[in-house]
Amino acid sequence: xxxxxxxxxxxxxxxxxxxxxxPLSVISGKAPKEGDAEKAVAWSDEDCxxxxxxxxxxxxxxxxxxxxxxxxxxxTTLAFSEKQGxxxxxxxxxxxxxxxxxxxxxxxxxxxxxxxxxxxxVKAGSARKVLVIxxxxxMGAPKSGIEANVGDGAVAVVxxxxxxIAELTATASHANEMMDVWRRQGDNFVHxxxxxxxxxxxxxxxxxxxxxxxxxxxxxxxxxxxxxCIYATDARNLGSVMKGxxxxxxxxxxxxxxxxxxxxxxxxxxLLVAALEKAKAGDTLLVTCYGDGADAQVFAVKxxxxxxxxxxxxxxYLHRRRTVDHYNKYLSARDLTITEYPSADDQGISATVQxxxxxxxxxFQGQVCGSCGTHQFPKGRVCVRCGSxxxxxxxxxxxxxxxxxxxxHDAFYPSPEPPTVAAIVEVVLADGKPGPRIHMQFADAxxxxxxxxxxxxxxxxxxxxxxxxxxxYWKCLPLQTSTNNVGGAA
Amino acid sequence: MSYSQNxxxxxxLKNKVAIVGVGRCKFGENWDRSEEDMIVDATYLAYKDAGIxxxxxxxxxxxxxxxxxxxxxxxVSEALKLYKPITMVLNYCAxxxxxxxxxxMSVAAGVYETVLVVGYDKPKDRGVSGPSVNIRDxxxxxxxxxxxxxxCAQPYFEKYGAxxxxxxxxxxxxxxxxxxxxxxxxxxxxTVEEVLNARMISSPFGLYDCAAQxxxxxxxxVTRADKAKNFxxxxxxxxxxxxxxxxxxxxxxxxxxxxxxxxxxxGAEAYAMAGIKNPGKEIHVAQVHDCFTLTELLTxxxxxxxxxxxxxxxxxxxxxxxxGELPVNTDGGLKTFxxxxxxxxxxxxxxxxxxxxxxAGPRSLKKQPTMALSHNxxxxxxxxxxxxxxxxK
Numbered sequence: 001x002x003x004x005x006x007x008x009x010x011x012x013x014x015x016x017x018x019x020x021x022x023p024l025s026v027i028s029g030k031a032p033k034e035g036d037a038e039k040a041v042a043w044s045d046e047d048c049x050x051x052x053x054x055x056x057x058x059x060x061x062x063x064x065x066x067x068x069x070x071x072x073x074x075x076t077t078l079a080f081s082e083k084q085g086x087x088x089x090x091x092x093x094x095x096x097x098x099x100x101x102x103x104x105x106x107x108x109x110x111x112x113x114x115x116x117x118x119x120x121x122v123k124a125g126s127a128r129k130v131l132v133i134x135x136x137x138x139m140g141a142p143k144s145g146i147e148a149n150v151g152d153g154a155v156a157v158v159x160x161x162x163x164x165i166a167e168l169t170a171t172a173s174h175a176n177e178m179m180d181v182w183r184r185q186g187d188n189f190v191h192x193x194x195x196x197x198x199x200x201x202x203x204x205x206x207x208x209x210x211x212x213x214x215x216x217x218x219x220x221x222x223x224x225x226x227x228x229c230i231y232a233t234d235a236r237n238l239g240s241v242m243k244g245x246x247x248x249x250x251x252x253x254x255x256x257x258x259x260x261x262x263x264x265x266x267x268x269x270x271l272l273v274a275a276l277e278k279a280k281a282g283d284t285l286l287v288t289c290y291g292d293g294a295d296a297q298v299f300a301v302k303x304x305x306x307x308x309x310x311x312x313x314x315x316x317y318l319h320r321r322r323t324v325d326h327y328n329k330y331l332s333a334r335d336l337t338i339t340e341y342p343s344a345d346d347q348g349i350s351a352t353v354q355x356x357x358x359x360x361x362x363x364f365q366g367q368v369c370g371s372c373g374t375h376q377f378p379k380g381r382v383c384v385r386c387g388s389x390x391x392x393x394x395x396x397x398x399x400x401x402x403x404x405x406x407x408x409h410d411a412f413y414p415s416p417e418p419p420t421v422a423a424i425v426e427v428v429l430a431d432g433k434p435g436p437r438i439h440m441q442f443a444d445a446x447x448x449x450x451x452x453x454x455x456x457x458x459x460x461x462x463x464x465x466x467x468x469x470x471x472x473y474w475k476c477l478p479l480q481t482s483t484n485n486v487g488g489a490a
Numbered sequence: 491m492s493y494s495q496n497x498x499x500x501x502x503l504k505n506k507v508a509i510v511g512v513g514r515c516k517f518g519e520n521w522d523r524s525e526e527d528m529i530v531d532a533t534y535l536a537y538k539d540a541g542i543x544x545x546x547x548x549x550x551x552x553x554x555x556x557x558x559x560x561x562x563x564x565x566v567s568e569a570l571k572l573y574k575p576i577t578m579v580l581n582y583c584a585x586x587x588x589x590x591x592x593x594x595m596s597v598a599a600g601v602y603e604t605v606l607v608v609g610y611d612k613p614k615d616r617g618v619s620g621p622s623v624n625i626r627d628x629x630x631x632x633x634x635x636x637x638x639x640x641x642c643a644q645p646y647f648e649k650y651g652a653x654x655x656x657x658x659x660x661x662x663x664x665x666x667x668x669x670x671x672x673x674x675x676x677x678x679x680x681t682v683e684e685v686l687n688a689r690m691i692s693s694p695f696g697l698y699d700c701a702a703q704x705x706x707x708x709x710x711x712v713t714r715a716d717k718a719k720n721f722x723x724x725x726x727x728x729x730x731x732x733x734x735x736x737x738x739x740x741x742x743x744x745x746x747x748x749x750x751x752x753x754x755x756x757g758a759e760a761y762a763m764a765g766i767k768n769p770g771k772e773i774h775v776a777q778v779h780d781c782f783t784l785t786e787l788l789t790x791x792x793x794x795x796x797x798x799x800x801x802x803x804x805x806x807x808x809x810x811x812x813x814g815e816l817p818v819n820t821d822g823g824l825k826t827f828x829x830x831x832x833x834x835x836x837x838x839x840x841x842x843x844x845x846x847x848x849x850a851g852p853r854s855l856k857k858q859p860t861m862a863l864s865h866n867x868x869x870x871x872x873x874x875x876x877x878x879x880x881x882x883k
Contacts, residue, residue, distance in 0.1 A: 353627050357627055406645050408636075408637050409693035410636070410692045411690050411692060412634045412637075412691065412692070413637075419690065464628070472628065
């Protein structure tokens with residue numbers, strides 16, 4: 001029924017930017033003040049997979065998950081050389097069992113390449129809808145210039161052929177091979193050759209070349225674009241590309257340097273989503289990305305997402321911040337504190353235990369008793385209330401809210417900012433009735449904000465690194481609304 | 491009233507078994523003592539107490555309890571070179587009382603006549619100051635036990651108006667009592683201010699709200715009640731030993747966070763078995779599980795010593811102090827003995843035997859008690875055991 005050459009484009013979007021901001025003044029040992037340049041940093045319980053899951057949840061609000069045929073995770077910061085990230089993301093997002101999972105990695109262009117790949121698949125008829133998530137969590141060496149420029153974040157889009165809000169109408173590429181920016185296997189930090197060389201002959205030259213090829217292919221010129229979403233290594237070199245391409249400053253989509261930073265594989269897609277949040281039908285967007293070559297794309301804006309005001313994307317998260325007041329907290333959160341002994345380690349959580357508990361731990365699934373209606377998490381065989389056995393229907397709680405019944409501040413749980421809040425949370429079901437009670441940690445919340453009866457939502461986080469592997473489970477955090485989205489100081 | 495829903499004849503333990511000898515070693519950070527050393531110290535004190543001179547002929551079986559055992563029951567049989575039927579019992583922090591319960595049942599059933607109960611643990615060989623926490627799965631928080639036991643604090647405080655100061659007074663009381671017990675670990679008087687200002691462990695528990703980790707061993711020797719006077723003239727009779735469990739409070743859909751249900755369940759069974767109608771009056775002295783100060787506070791109410799919600803007034807009036815109406819933790823409890831898990835329940839039984847026999851020295855009460863209760867609770871908490879002893883048959 002599908003035929004090649006049909007329309008394809010972005011139907012929906014979501015994003016995630018960690019609440020934690022590291023002011024650049026704090027890196028250099030000064031006290032932070034409001035208005036300082038800062039960058040978004042993934043905290044100790046976050047990584048590219050957890051950020052991808054939250055961006056994916058935000059993107060899939062109101063989307064029929066059963067229609068997602070394929071999920072592509074684009075990142076350069078996977079925890080594993082051999083072990084997929086997309087499979088974890090698909091499980092945490094409760095996607096169907098027949099979803100195709102793909103990682104695209106190795107290049108800072110992988111986010112936009114994954115979007116193109118999704119569009120190609122829909123156009124070719126090999127997928128109905130593709131969820132593409134770009135998420136990255138790169139580090140520069142402590143106190144380096146790169147550290148000040150990179151930030152962490154994720155962005156997700158649904159690609160399809162039905163309710164397209166932005167259609168990809170043209171692309172151009174410019175291949176390039178040079179040793180400009182790299183991380184070897186095992187490297188913690190981004191390495192580069194000399195700054196002027198890599199920007200002049202790498203980033204600027206190739207990006208401008210890709211844009212000019214695009215102009216030639218499409219017959220368009222700089223003035224035809226409503227907004228330019230330009231991937232950049234930093235704000236200064238971004239200016240050089242704008243100038244080289246003949247773009248005017250008022251066409252520039254804010255690259256968020258000093259707010260978020262360069263989010264790696266997620267950066268260009270994040271600029272595109274930020275532009276879509278403000279765009280209107282008829283606009284034309286230019287998007288470029290760079291990393292071992294450059295690509296330029298044209299997106300024709302066709303409309304807006306239906307629930308734009310409620311959508312959690314770049315605008316929502318830009319205002320949701322808490323600042324780190326000491327650089328050591330950041331170092332500790334990113335496991336960069338020097339210690340004689342590695343953190344306690346063993347073979348980690350049993351893989352067979354993880355396998356049996358994957359519905360609970362990754363998909364946040366429990367079950368409801370067919371005899372008495374009691375919800376139970378973790379699952380078990382026998383109902384805690386009526387005692388009936390094996391009479392269960394699965395239930396999913398990731399998109400529900402919850403209510404804090406009781407809590408404690410645990411000063412001993414390893415954390416860059418103890419105490420860790422552990423709470424017993426009662427899930428609130430869609431009909432307002434009580435769901436299961438679950439013992440879980442708080443994420444993102446200053447301990448003093450936690451109270452009994454506080455309303456919470458759930459977030460997929462990295463709980464610990466037993467076995468030197470990321471071990472994922474769900475946490476709760478205060479329910480985010482458009483009005484209470486400002487965090488406190490860290 | 492029957493203690494068991496399916497045993498309506500009430501064939502329980504009351505007056506069938508007696509304690510004829512007790513002993514406890516010095517509790518503490520016993521860097522220079524092994525498990526075997528502590529087992530020998532406490533057991534030979536109990537032999538002496540029971541007048542046992544030839545244990546190989548006089549002891550029929552051994553029940554032992556340990557949570558941290560490296561080698562299992564062989565630690566006990568090899569320490570004592572006593573090769574008898576031996577069973578190791580495990581039920582988290584109720585392990586000590588559970589070993590005692592199993593021993594009493596074996597005697598009451600007529601399987602054995604005289605049985606040795608050895609409760610011990612040596613957590614201080616592990617090289618960490620906190621308790622062990624098993625991370626079985628990623629969702630099992632490696633929080634401390636303080637975190638598990640703290641979940642009742644906020645709801646209880648909000649409902650009944652108790653505060654950290656009431657918890658602090660429990661710690662102050664137990665520290666005082668511990669200064670009077672020769673075998674206790676911490677012998678230090680503390681003040682309410684010191685408790686409130688100590689570093690936080692898991693709110694609202696500061697350092698002094700938490701029991702210490704220590705090494706220790708306690709031993710009791712039980713025999714048939716009708717033959718007890720062959721050992722000593724003042725045997726202590728077992729009135730009841732009961733076990734209770736409850737749903738994990740972290741998941742229980744019906745829990746109110748104002749009590750520990752396992753304690754209520756074990757208490758009800760123990761009172762039914764012992765024939766106790768009014769525990770607040772009939773129990774004269776109690777050793778309860780003060781792993782955290784709040785556990786002791788909830789236990790006053792969960793065991794029916796006082797009405798639910800009234801603990802703060804009773805604490806303020808000194809009701810549970812050594813000189814009060816119902817002295818609790820007369821030897822300083824887990825607070826000052828520390829909590830070598832398998833030992834604690836048996837250590838409490840040792841203290842109750844000494845109190846009932848009028849051998850508690852400076853810890854003697856203003857009125858000689860004739861009925862005593864001890865209580866352990868453990869897990870998340872999910873399991874509890876209660877023992878009631880009396881000097882009169």
